[in-house]
Amino acid sequence: MLQYVIRRLVYGMITLLALSIITFTLLQNTGGDPLDRLKSNPRITQQAIQEMAEFYGLDQPGTKQYLTWVGNFVQVWNYPTAWGRSFQGPQQVQELVLNRLGGTARLMFTALGLAVMIGIPLGIYQAIKQYSFFDQATTTFSFVTFSTPIFVLGIGLQIILALKLEQWTGVKFFYTSGMNSTSYSDLSFGARIGDTLQHLVLPATSIALISIAGYSRYQRASMLEVMHSDYLRTAKAKGLSRRSVIVKHALRNALIPIITLVSLDVAGVLGGAVITESIFAWPGMGRLYIQAIFLNDWPIVMAVVMLIGFMVVVMNLLADLAYGWLDPRVRYD
Amino acid sequence: MSEPLLQVSNLRTFFSTEEGIVRAVDGLSFTIHKGEKFGVVGESGSGKSVTALSVMRLIEPPAGEIVTGEITFKGEDLLGLKDEEMRKVRGGQIAMIFQDPMTALNPVYTIGNQLIETIMLHQSVGKSAAAEIAIQALDDVHIPNPKVRMEDYPHQLSGGMRQRVMIAMGLSCDPDLLIADEPTTALDVTTQAQILDLMLVLTEERNTAVMLITHDLGVVAGFCDNIQVMYAGRLAERGTTDFIFDDTLHPYTAGLLGSMTRLDEVREERLYSIRGAPPSLIDPPNGCRFRSRCDFAKEICTRDTPLPREISEDHWVACHFAPDLDLIRVKGEPVG
Amino acid sequence: MTDRPRGDDPNSYSALDIEAEGLTVEPITQWQLFKSRFVRHRLAMLAAVVLGVILLLAVFADVLPLQNPTQQLEDEGGRIVNLLSPRGDYWFGTDELGQDVLARVIYGGRTSLTVAVLTGLMVATFGTLVGSIAGYYGGWIDTLLMRFTDLILSLPLLPVAIVAAAWLRETFQGREALSLAVLLGTLLWGTLARIVRAEFLSLREKEFVEAARAAGARDRRIIFRHILPNALSPIIVNATLVIGTAIILEAALSFLGFGVRPPEPAWGQMAANGGRLAVGGSGAWWLVLFPSVALIVTVLSVNFLGDGLRDALDPTQTIERK
Numbered sequence: 003m004l005q006y007v008i009r010r011l012v013y014g015m016i017t018l019l020a021l022s023i024i025t026f027t028l029l030q031n032t033g034g035d036p037l038d039r040l041k042s043n044p045r046i047t048q049q050a051i052q053e054m055a056e057f058y059g060l061d062q063p064g065t066k067q068y069l070t071w072v073g074n075f076v077q078v079w080n081y082p083t084a085w086g087r088s089f090q091g092p093q094q095v096q097e098l099v100l101n102r103l104g105g106t107a108r109l110m111f112t113a114l115g116l117a118v119m120i121g122i123p124l125g126i127y128q129a130i131k132q133y134s135f136f137d138q139a140t141t142t143f144s145f146v147t148f149s150t151p152i153f154v155l156g157i158g159l160q161i162i163l164a165l166k167l168e169q170w171t172g173v174k175f176f177y178t179s180g181m182n183s184t185s186y187s188d189l190s191f192g193a194r195i196g197d198t199l200q201h202l203v204l205p206a207t208s209i210a211l212i213s214i215a216g217y218s219r220y221q222r223a224s225m226l227e228v229m230h231s232d233y234l235r236t237a238k239a240k241g242l243s244r245r246s247v248i249v250k251h252a253l254r255n256a257l258i259p260i261i262t263l264v265s266l267d268v269a270g271v272l273g274g275a276v277i278t279e280s281i282f283a284w285p286g287m288g289r290l291y292i293q294a295i296f297l298n299d300w301p302i303v304m305a306v307v308m309l310i311g312f313m314v315v316v317m318n319l320l321a322d323l324a325y326g327w328l329d330p331r332v333r334y335d
Numbered sequence: 336m337s338e339p340l341l342q343v344s345n346l347r348t349f350f351s352t353e354e355g356i357v358r359a360v361d362g363l364s365f366t367i368h369k370g371e372k373f374g375v376v377g378e379s380g381s382g383k384s385v386t387a388l389s390v391m392r393l394i395e396p397p398a399g400e401i402v403t404g405e406i407t408f409k410g411e412d413l414l415g416l417k418d419e420e421m422r423k424v425r426g427g428q429i430a431m432i433f434q435d436p437m438t439a440l441n442p443v444y445t446i447g448n449q450l451i452e453t454i455m456l457h458q459s460v461g462k463s464a465a466a467e468i469a470i471q472a473l474d475d476v477h478i479p480n481p482k483v484r485m486e487d488y489p490h491q492l493s494g495g496m497r498q499r500v501m502i503a504m505g506l507s508c509d510p511d512l513l514i515a516d517e518p519t520t521a522l523d524v525t526t527q528a529q530i531l532d533l534m535l536v537l538t539e540e541r542n543t544a545v546m547l548i549t550h551d552l553g554v555v556a557g558f559c560d561n562i563q564v565m566y567a568g569r570l571a572e573r574g575t576t577d578f579i580f581d582d583t584l585h586p587y588t589a590g591l592l593g594s595m596t597r598l599d600e601v602r603e604e605r606l607y608s609i610r611g612a613p614p615s616l617i618d619p620p621n622g623c624r625f626r627s628r629c630d631f632a633k634e635i636c637t638r639d640t641p642l643p644r645e646i647s648e649d650h651w652v653a654c655h656f657a658p659d660l661d662l663i664r665v666k667g668e669p670v671g
Numbered sequence: 672m673t674d675r676p677r678g679d680d681p682n683s684y685s686a687l688d689i690e691a692e693g694l695t696v697e698p699i700t701q702w703q704l705f706k707s708r709f710v711r712h713r714l715a716m717l718a719a720v721v722l723g724v725i726l727l728l729a730v731f732a733d734v735l736p737l738q739n740p741t742q743q744l745e746d747e748g749g750r751i752v753n754l755l756s757p758r759g760d761y762w763f764g765t766d767e768l769g770q771d772v773l774a775r776v777i778y779g780g781r782t783s784l785t786v787a788v789l790t791g792l793m794v795a796t797f798g799t800l801v802g803s804i805a806g807y808y809g810g811w812i813d814t815l816l817m818r819f820t821d822l823i824l825s826l827p828l829l830p831v832a833i834v835a836a837a838w839l840r841e842t843f844q845g846r847e848a849l850s851l852a853v854l855l856g857t858l859l860w861g862t863l864a865r866i867v868r869a870e871f872l873s874l875r876e877k878e879f880v881e882a883a884r885a886a887g888a889r890d891r892r893i894i895f896r897h898i899l900p901n902a903l904s905p906i907i908v909n910a911t912l913v914i915g916t917a918i919i920l921e922a923a924l925s926f927l928g929f930g931v932r933p934p935e936p937a938w939g940q941m942a943a944n945g946g947r948l949a950v951g952g953s954g955a956w957w958l959v960l961f962p963s964v965a966l967i968v969t970v971l972s973v974n975f976l977g978d979g980l981r982d983a984l985d986p987t988q989t990i991e992r993k
Contacts, residue, residue: 013821016822017821017822017825017826020822021826021827021831024826024831025831025834028834028835028837028838029834029838031838031841032834032837032838032841145971145974145975146967146971148974149915149919149967149970149971149973149974150963150967150970151919151922151923151926151939151942151966152923153922153923153926153939153942153943153946154922154942154946154959154963154966154967157942157943157946157949157950157959158959158963160946160950161946161949161950161956161959165950165952178950231438232433232435232438232439233438233439233440233441233442235393235433235439236433236439236440236441236501237441238393238425239391239393239425239426239430239431239433240425240426240452240453240456240504241422241423241424241425241426241427241453241456241457242422242426242452242456243419243422250452251441254443255441255442255443258443269827269828270828272827272829272830273827273828273829273830274829276829276830276833276927277829277923277926277927280926280927281946291830291833292833292927295833295834295837296928303834306830307827307830307831307834310827310830311826311827314825314827315825318825328443329442329443330442330443330488330490331442331488331490
């Protein structure tokens with residue numbers, strides 16, 4: 003067991019190493035120079051730019067730059083200097099990224115929570131009521147949502163639930179940008195919660211909708227498979243009630259495979275967050291990431307990619323452990 | 336014979352499929368007495384499993400439906416019971432064992448858990464008492480170290496062991512009837528014999544009636560008092576084991592016997608094989624359903640459906656020409 | 672006596688199935704089953720027709736009497752006719768630059784579908800190649816290739832795609848559709864490789880492969896003539912479903928500015944651009960609606976078709992693997 007965890011962690015580290023090399027190489031070979039903006043500023047002398055390049059190590063060969071970066075990056079305890087400095091100013095990357103982590107986490111956990119709490123029961127219910135009108139209607143809904151790009155959902159929600167709803171009712175229900183209002187610090191506690199929710203609902207829903215569609219489709223299929231299994235027939239032949247058959251014998255078996263899907267979906271949700279944060283001007287890591295890419299600010303890009311990669315690796319490991327805990331057939335060796 | 340335990344009369348169980356209505360069991364009647372070992376033999380598609388599931392009322396509407404018929408168990412009309420009352424019968428008075436022991440047990444619960452669940456469902460005992468009964472039941476089916484095995488998950492046991500667990504589970508509540516649907520088909524030959532012996536000994540001890548479903552006449556030969564041969568959802572022939580093997584009346588039974596391999600004798604003739612395949616049970620034509628594969632078929636077989644007739648005492652056959660056919664050339668010399 | 676072989680009589684199989692499956696046949700009425708099958712197959716058929724029409728429109732865009740999709744249209748007075756709502760001359764209206772939205776949606780379909788179909792082809796090629804080699808040869812080749820596959824599959828898709836898109840765009844100067852297809856093809860073949868490998872692992876033990884080997888066939892011949900044709904169904908199904916994924920990803924990348932750049936039209940980019948304007952209060956709903964609907968209908972059709980194909984070709988694989 004411990005051996006398994008260690009081996010998985012080693013694989014995870016290799017994955018992260020590969021991820022860092024791939025990303026770094028791509029960034030190095032992407033034309034723009036991180037100092038372009040400084041160079042185009044006539045008030046900064048050639049001398050100063052040269053010094054900057056030396057300061058950031060940009061005059062070194064790529065391999066050397068990479069090794070220096072890795073060497074510093076892994077020393078996460080050297081807060082806040084470990085991840086280097088942004089090219090755009092005096093901010094330390096570690097500080098910048100970790101400050102944005104909270105925003106992304108709020109979005110991600112809300113979306114994942116909604117998706118798990120709605121998507122999984124929905125799929126189970128669809129399977130129990132297979133071929134009913136409810137099943138067909140919600141399955142169609144899942145199919146359509148699953149085929150829609152997340153930004154279309156986000157923009158659609160903005161237009162209908164924020165802009166139009168406000169036009170029709172004259173009341174502002176939801177905000178289309180930001181994590182809180184500028185007046186947040188002046189608000190009472192209750193009003194703060196309200197304000198937070200008014201900002202959170204639309205972006206979180208747009209991410210969650212896609213996952214709900216995915217989870218329910220998967221859960222429905224998995225539940226149907228279990229409901230056709232021999233051991234469920236045995237359970238019925240024992241004289242168990244339909245309720246016990248479903249609750250005790252079907253549910254646990256049907257819920258096991260979804261764990262893998264949810265853990266794999268963390269990557270999808272984080273990817274979705276990159277887009278959603280851009281649509282809703284949400285101050286999270288994803289938005290920072292996009293901005294940094296446009297500015298060729300690679301220390302930030304690297305930090306965000308590595309953080310996302312880290313979360314994906316950890317979630318996959320946790321999912322496999324949970325799988326083994328729930329399914330006695332799984333052996334770690 | 337002792338008093339009747341299960342009486343099935345004129346059972347019709349149909350399934351709706353997109354191709355049409357499948358008349359899986361089409362007018363079947365039989366009786367199983369207390370303690371009787373009753374074999375049901377037929378090919379895939381002959382309706383034998385559907386018969387068993389009909390008795391258990393595990394044919395679920397709306398796809399499958401018991402269209403007509405009566406199923407009386409210990410004088411009670413099973414089809415008239417409320418769901419709740421039927422659940423008490425299932426697993427309690429009628430237990431069932433399925434074909435594939437590898438998939439018949441829930442993989443995420445221990446053997447003990449699944450046994451105790453059954454026992455507590457049908458007997459008013461507490462958990463620890465149920466555990467005692469469960470351990471005893473495992474011991475009865477000769478599972479070594481039953482106390483330890485209680486904590487095992489199904490995947491930790493071999494196929495034969497799992498089928499023993501299924502038998503233990505089936506017999507744990509001391510049912511009056513045990514339905515075993517191809518209980519040994521998925522097992523290797525040596526294990527098959529052990530499992531059959533075990534089932535016979537245990538059910539003899541308890542005077543439990545058994546309805547043994549199989550496609551293999553060899554399996555029922557040493558086990559059953561009476562054998563019912565089914566073809567295409569209907570009765571072909573029914574009688575004591577001796578009658579079926581020695582005074583065979585139906586060409587289909589003869590064909591089954593002729594195609595049976597036996598290890599205990601040297602065959603002179605070629606192994607017989609029944610030509611063709613069973614007919615579709617969607618809109619089957621009138622007449623005898625076996626006629627297209629029958630060497631003796633005449634015009635009347637196309638015209639009239641042969642009804643079961645009692646040729647001698649407790650020996651029923653559904654063939655126009657019984658008992659006048661010379662079936663020796665089909666099934667070979669009488670065996671046994 | 673063994674069970675009779677099935678299929679001697681084509682009419683007999685349904686009855687046999689019922690028996691063989693026993694209770695596992697899901698109990699539904701004839702009408703419900705008929706309806707569900709009908710709806711499913713009808714949907715897959717309908718999806719194929721819709722896709723066919725969309726493909727034809729994209730392929731023959733030049734032949735159709737359409738405006739130039741990148742031309743800023745002017746009225747008689749020489750003023751640019753921007754942000755016209757849908758009307759007789761401009762069925763889908765015009766955008767903020769005065770370009771005809773109908774023409775852009777159709778030409779945009781050409782771009783988006785080129786990317787998606789190329790991606791599907793690349794995935795089918797890569798995935799089949801890696802999966803078949805790994806599954807056929809086994810041993811250290813298998814371990815190596817599958818570790819690599821796992822690595823690709825565990826990369827966070829969108830962040831890596833964004834970085835790579837920026838790089839590829841410079842490498843493929845101007846040929847953005849191709850660069851996007853290369854990008855998506857490189858990132859999406861992992862799942863198919865796993866599926867193909869599993870197929871090969873089981874197929875290589877089959878008698879007909881043994882027979883071919885005994886007859887002295889070489890590996891290449893065994894792989895391509897004997898095993899691959901039997902593994903074709905999952906390949907077709909997966910490649911079809913990848914096309915839907917590719918359209919969505921292309922749209923996402925275009926939305927973020929890493930996809931196809933204006934004035935060249937593509938659905939995702941048009942919807943994104945229109946969306947920004949609409950959220951900004953332009954009121955020009957047609958700029959969001961038409962490209963979005965075109966995109967969703969296409970992806971939906973691809974997914975329905977993929978599911979229908981799976982049902983028809985590969986009934987054992989019923990659970991979705993995302």
